Amino acid sequence: MVRKDWLIALAFLAPALILLFTFTHYPAVQTVIDSFWSTARGRRPSVFVGWDNYARMLQDDIFRRAMINNAIYAAITIPASVALALAMALFVQGRILGRGFLRMAFFTPTVLPLIAVANIWLFFYLPGFGLFEQVRGLAGLSPRNWIGDPDTALYAVTAVTVWAQAGFFMIFYLAALQTIPPSLREAAEIEGCSRWTFFRRVTWPLIMPTTLFISVNATINAFRTVDHIFVMTQGGPNNASMLLLYYIYEQGFRFWDTAYASALTVVMVIILAIVGIGQFFFLDRKVHYR
Amino acid sequence: MKDSTANPAVPSVAARPDLSLSGVTKAFATATALQDVDVTLPAGKFSVLLGPSGCGKSTLLRLIAGLDHPTAGTIALGPDRIDHLPPKGRNLAMVFQSYALFPHLDVAENILFGLSVRRVPKAERQERLERVASMMGLSELLARKPAELSGGQQQRVALARAVISQRPVCLMDEPLSNLDAKLRAEMRSEIRALQQRLDLTMVYVTHDQVEAMTMADHIVVMNAGRVEQVATPRDLYAHPASVFVAGFIGTPPMNLLPRAAIPGVAAPAGAATIGIRPEEVAQGGDGLRLRAAVRSVEYLGADQIVTLEVGGARLLLRQSGQALPPGDALSLTLPEPALHFFDDAGHRLPSPSDQSPQPQQELQRETRA
Numbered sequence: 001m002v003r004k005d006w007l008i009a010l011a012f013l014a015p016a017l018i019l020l021f022t023f024t025h026y027p028a029v030q031t032v033i034d035s036f037w038s039t040a041r042g043r044r045p046s047v048f049v050g051w052d053n054y055a056r057m058l059q060d061d062i063f064r065r066a067m068i069n070n071a072i073y074a075a076i077t078i079p080a081s082v083a084l085a086l087a088m089a090l091f092v093q094g095r096i097l098g099r100g101f102l103r104m105a106f107f108t109p110t111v112l113p114l115i116a117v118a119n120i121w122l123f124f125y126l127p128g129f130g131l132f133e134q135v136r137g138l139a140g141l142s143p144r145n146w147i148g149d150p151d152t153a154l155y156a157v158t159a160v161t162v163w164a165q166a167g168f169f170m171i172f173y174l175a176a177l178q179t180i181p182p183s184l185r186e187a188a189e190i191e192g193c194s195r196w197t198f199f200r201r202v203t204w205p206l207i208m209p210t211t212l213f214i215s216v217n218a219t220i221n222a223f224r225t226v227d228h229i230f231v232m233t234q235g236g237p238n239n240a241s242m243l244l245l246y247y248i249y250e251q252g253f254r255f256w257d258t259a260y261a262s263a264l265t266v267v268m269v270i271i272l273a274i275v276g277i278g279q280f281f282f283l284d285r286k287v288h289y290r
Numbered sequence: 291m292k293d294s295t296a297n298p299a300v301p302s303v304a305a306r307p308d309l310s311l312s313g314v315t316k317a318f319a320t321a322t323a324l325q326d327v328d329v330t331l332p333a334g335k336f337s338v339l340l341g342p343s344g345c346g347k348s349t350l351l352r353l354i355a356g357l358d359h360p361t362a363g364t365i366a367l368g369p370d371r372i373d374h375l376p377p378k379g380r381n382l383a384m385v386f387q388s389y390a391l392f393p394h395l396d397v398a399e400n401i402l403f404g405l406s407v408r409r410v411p412k413a414e415r416q417e418r419l420e421r422v423a424s425m426m427g428l429s430e431l432l433a434r435k436p437a438e439l440s441g442g443q444q445q446r447v448a449l450a451r452a453v454i455s456q457r458p459v460c461l462m463d464e465p466l467s468n469l470d471a472k473l474r475a476e477m478r479s480e481i482r483a484l485q486q487r488l489d490l491t492m493v494y495v496t497h498d499q500v501e502a503m504t505m506a507d508h509i510v511v512m513n514a515g516r517v518e519q520v521a522t523p524r525d526l527y528a529h530p531a532s533v534f535v536a537g538f539i540g541t542p543p544m545n546l547l548p549r550a551a552i553p554g555v556a557a558p559a560g561a562a563t564i565g566i567r568p569e570e571v572a573q574g575g576d577g578l579r580l581r582a583a584v585r586s587v588e589y590l591g592a593d594q595i596v597t598l599e600v601g602g603a604r605l606l607l608r609q610s611g612q613a614l615p616p617g618d619a620l621s622l623t624l625p626e627p628a629l630h631f632f633d634d635a636g637h638r639l640p641s642p643s644d645q646s647p648q649p650q651q652e653l654q655r656e657t658r659a
Contacts, residue, residue: 186357187390191404191455192378201403205394 035263039256046259053263063264065239066247073158073243074222080162081218082211085169090199092170093177103174110168118228121160122147125232150240153233157241160228165221169214176210177203208287212280219275223268244268306333306458307368309354309491314363316349316515323349325515327363332508333458336485336492340502341512342538347495350512351461354493355384367459382459383452387467389444391436391451398423398432401450422454425484442473449481453488460485462494466501478504499539503527511535529644533636536565542595542606544630545571551601554578555624557631558639565630568595568608577625584616596620 035053040046057063092102109117124131127145136144146156180203188198226246229235235242235250245268252261309331316324324346331337339347352358354365356377365373372380391400398419405415423429426446436444445465452460465481466474482505485492496502502509503523511518511526511534519531530536536544544565549557555564555578582598582605589611596607596616607622631639 181388181390183386183388183390184392186355186377187384187386187451188403188407189357190355190377190380190382190384191407193403193407197407201407202392202394 031262031265034259035266037259039259049259053260054267056260057263057267062239062242062247066242066244069154069240069242070223070244072154073161074219076155076158077161077165077222078215078218080158081166081169082214084162084166085214086173086207086211088166088170089173089177093174106167106170108167109164110171114164114225114227115231117164118160118231121228122232125156147233147241148237150237153237153241157228157232160232161221161225164228165218165225169218172210172214173207176207180206208283212283212287215283216276216279219279220272223272306489306491307370308333309459309493310366311350311354312364312366314350314353314365315361316346316353316358317361323515324353324360327515327517329510329517329520331491331493331510333491334489335507336482336494336505337508337510338502338506339493339495339510339512340499341497341518343497345512346515347497347512348463351384351463351493351495354380355382355461356380380459381457382461383455383457384461385448385452385463385465387464389436389448389465389468391444391447393436396433396435397428397439397447400436400447401428401454404451404455418454418456422450426450426453441469442477445469445477449484453484459491459493462492464496465494466496467498474501481505499541503539511538513538529638530565530630531638533563533565533632536630536632540567542568542608544568545605546632547600547603547605551603552578552580552624553601554580555629556626557629558641560633561631561639562634563632563636565632566624566628568606570625570628571605571607572623572625573609573620575623575625577623577628579621579623581619581621583619587615598622 036048036050037046038049038052088106092099092106096102123129125146127133127148128143130146132146133143136142144152146152184202185198188202193201223243223245226243226249229241229243229246233241235246244264248261248264248268251257251264311330312328314324314327315322327346327350339350341347349358353360353373356372356375356379360373363373364371367381392403395403401422402415402419405418410418419432420429423432426449428443428446428450431439431443431447436447439447445468448465452462462481466477469477478501481494484490485505494501494505503526506523508520509523509526510520513534519526519535521529521531526535527539530539530544533546537546544567547564547566549555549561549564552564557564580600582600585597585599585604588595588597591611593608593611594613596609598605598607598620600622605622607620626642627645629642631641633639
């Protein structure tokens with residue numbers, strides 16, 4: 001009897017189990033294993049190399065470049081998109097004309113595929129003709145190749161990321177703001193509390209759980225969102241916009257050095273885990289949950 | 291009110307002005323919430339705005355607070371108009387129905403919120419906090435968050451926040467409606483005692499006539515955006531100014547019969563409706579005698595409500611709970627001094643009940659307070 005229950009349970013679980021193991025758990029474990037082996041090439045089979053792949057990273061200038069770029073990229077996109085999302089949410093929360101239209105406009109980037117959006121941004125950045133060039137032209141400034149210049153390429157793709165994800169985060173802020181009862185504002189108003197003081201002392205602490213959620217998501221995105229790199233810069237020029245995940249893609253699927261790509265992946269996952277958990281524990285103590 | 295002079299929280303009596311509203315109208319896009327409201331809420335008194343939901347009483351309170359603005363009319367505190375001032379400039383405190391406590395701040399921070407926003411010096415803040423917390427019985431709870439308090443305790447924190455501001459006018463919007471019945475009765479007397487102790491000018495909104503009758507110095511009865519009557523609780527019960535007030539106050543409210551239902555009554559010209567309280571319908575003594583068919587009996591313990599039919603109209607009789615269950619019919623007496631007359635428009639006409647009860651009772655009550 002007990003055996004039969006087990007079989008039925010297993011049968012029900014099988015579809016999810018098989019999918020999860022085949023596409024999530026098995027590849028994850030295999031990646032860690034692969035990172036300690038060499039890549040099989042032609043007649044040379046894969047051999048155990050221990051920490052060699054990891055040691056190679058220390059000598060790899062492009063890897064170092066990608067790490068630094070990714071750190072800059074994260075350091076800008078996380079606070080910028082959180083701040084922009086909050087600003088937009090506060091703006092469209094009040095009773096203003098065309099609120100529905102503005103909310104939709106702010107949310108639109110989320111609905112569009114990043115690949116398509118990146119193509120549009122390519123035109124914005126186009127030297128000579130692009131939107132930014134035209135504005136600069138009006139101001140009498142000399143033309144500039146935003147994504148072709150190693151000094152600006154990283155910031156050009158960073159701006160696209162912020163633009164693309166801030167609208168999505170805004171929705172969470174908007175939802176959080178709407179859970180704050182209006183009577184709190186009224187009570188504060190009677191006490192003589194200014195708008196800024198109310199924001200600082202009441203609104204901000206009350207939406208802290210949302211801020212935590214959004215910043216963890218923004219952190220993950222900072223390592224995960226590379227779609228627009230494919231379209232806009234392919235990591236160039238001279239690796240100026242090379243990000244970690246894009247580098248992993250290049251190593252794994254362009255040069256087919258899967259062992260090295262596996263080692264890079266392990267490093268990236270560890271970084272993400274440390275940052276994510278750290279963020280959670282650091283901020284969690286300051287967050288008031290209702 | 292000798293207590294008040296001993297309390298340093300209270301500004302001098304001379305500084306306390308009446309709150310007066312004249313011609314106050316509030317129109318929304320699709321409806322008019324208040325129509326031409328004229329009322330004076332005297333300083334140091336407990337005024338209750340009473341009415342059914344949707345009568346405009348909460349809107350009126352929000353206009354006084356400055357959270358909304360009147361379409362027309364003036365609101366003045368003493369000689370000064372305040373209707374153009376922002377809420378913070380009106381020198382009043384408010385307790386909200388939902389308490390509006392800040393969930394992330396502890397009790398002490400909640401109570402002190404206003405003082406810290408207004409940059410009151412730290413030492414004074416602490417001193418006022420200690421006094422108010424011990425007055426409200428919150429001293430043990432200062433470090434708790436609102437979510438860790440019971441409904442009654444949250445209510446006390448909201449009150450403490452109003453009290454610590456030391457503002458002479460306190461507005462309350464149905465503050466007891468979220469409490470259970472027992473706690474409500476306790477808080478009623480607590481709020482009333484607090485108002486008298488601090489000599490506050492209280493404006494209290496409720497739809498519960500028990501709250502209004504037990505707490506108020508003055509009741510402002512409102513209906514459909516208008517003031518129906520302003521009176522002391524006793525006067526309101528004894529001399530309702532309109533059919534609406536007569537039918538709203540009292541549990542059960544006054545019997546209102548069309549004049550044709552009891553043709554034997556000597557009513558003045560123009561009387562369309564005759565009113566009599568269920569407890570004043572007698573079964574003997576002087577007055578108009580009539581027979582009524584019994585329809586149902588509602589037993590409440592101390593007394594029972596008998597529903598009768600007279601001349602096609604419904605008449606309620608309140609009698610002692612110890613009375614025997616009535617049969618199919620009763621013979622009744624309507625004592626003349628208990629009758630109220632109203633005209634076609636629902637306004638009170640001169641009635642035999644105008645003479646009762648004796649006004650001395652009112653005076654006694656004032657001196658006791």
